[in-house]
Amino acid sequence: MGKHDARYFLSICEEGSFTRAARRRGVSLYTLANAINRLEQEFDGALLYRGRREAVKLTPLGQSVRTYFLGISVIIATVKAEAVRLRYPRTGLHPVLIGAGSRRRSAR
Numbered sequence: 001m002g003k004h005d006a007r008y009f010l011s012i013c014e015e016g017s018f019t020r021a022a023r024r025r026g027v028s029l030y031t032l033a034n035a036i037n038r039l040e041q042e043f044d045g046a047l048l049y050r051g052r053r054e055a056v057k058l059t060p061l062g063q064s065v066r067t068y069f070l071g072i073s074v075i076i077a078t079v080k081a082e083a084v085r086l087r088y089p090r091t092g093l094h095p096v097l098i099g100a101g102s103r104r105r106s107a108r
Contacts, residue, residue, distance in 0.1 A: 001042045006069045008035040016055035
């Protein structure tokens with residue numbers, strides 16, 4: 001299970017559809033299906049009820065996993081904000097990088 005698997009799962013939950021979630025994430029349906037299969041193997045159970053033309057619905061296990069993944073997402077966002085605050089303590093702002101692939105290098 002990787003971080004993308006969790007993101008894909010949450011996208012499917014939000015969109016209610018594999019197709020819309022794939023479009024939103026810019027990945028193939030095959031990629032999303034594989035991510036869900038990995039999660040279902042990891043948690044040893046189905047996360048979604050899949051219908052042909054209906055919106056995807058969460059199983060009880062899927063509802064629980066969604067709750068935890070949302071909590072993890074909040075924690076990650078909090079840690080990222082704290083990292084910015086610690087790197088740039090006076091303003092909380094970070095420098096603007098110009099150019100594709102530009103990286104700021106510190107003299108640490």
